Amino acid sequence: MPEPLLLLSDVHTHIGPYHILHGVDFSVPTGELTMLLGRNGAGKTTTLRTIMGLWQASSGRIRFDGRDITASATPDIAHAGIAYVPESMGIFTDLTVRENIVLAARSGPLDKTRLDWILGLFPALKRFWNLPAGNLSGGQKQMLAIARAIAEPRRLLLIDEPTKGLAPVMVRSMIEAFKALKASGETILLVEQNFYAASALGDNVVVMDDGRIVHAGAMSDLVADTALQQRLLGLSLDAHQ
Structure with missing residues (x-):
């Protein structure tokens, strides 16, 4: 199988005295939308910022398009083709x-x-x-x-909580825009708290808890398993329709 566009292997990140990411492992396949889910404080934003070089990984490896970018500077990572949309926009x-x-x-x-x-x-x-x-x-x-x-x-879009605080009609507009981006072949790693939006968009899903990956697989499998949703996220899709 070809190497995924983005691959994180045993990534640890410290911010000052705090150990935030604890051996994060996951991949983002080319041309697909991967959802990064988890409760507040799970480490999702830290993961995006670590990929982008805004915070340096303490150990582990980050590979993008077959190249090790673990220690690369943020401008170099951007120049390589990764774009980052922070929660602050x-x-x-x-x-x-x-x-x-x-x-x-x-x-x-x-x-x-x-x-x-x-x-x-x-x-x-x-x-x-x-x-x-x-x-x-x-x-x-x-x-x-x-x-x-x-x-x-861009080769890869990192987007942090694009529907946060939006009215339902705007969430639906955002979902349609992301569907069009997917149809154009964009590769996206998307952090999202709205499980309805995540279920409508995700090809793959990675779930974090306390700085660790606790689940990875097809989004359709998570959507179909309400018990797994409850265990991983403390919610179910039925409650967010």
């Missing part, structure tokens, strides 16, 4: 929507065909194209953050 609220997206295309002028594709994913951004990003709703800001991440082609 990281947009420039004083700049217009257009300026936010143009600035994200660091390699040169934004390709018009790609821009049309992005605006097709997130039509609201076109309506607010020349307005300050600070005027957008929470869901629209999240859409802008993702649009910035895909302003240029």
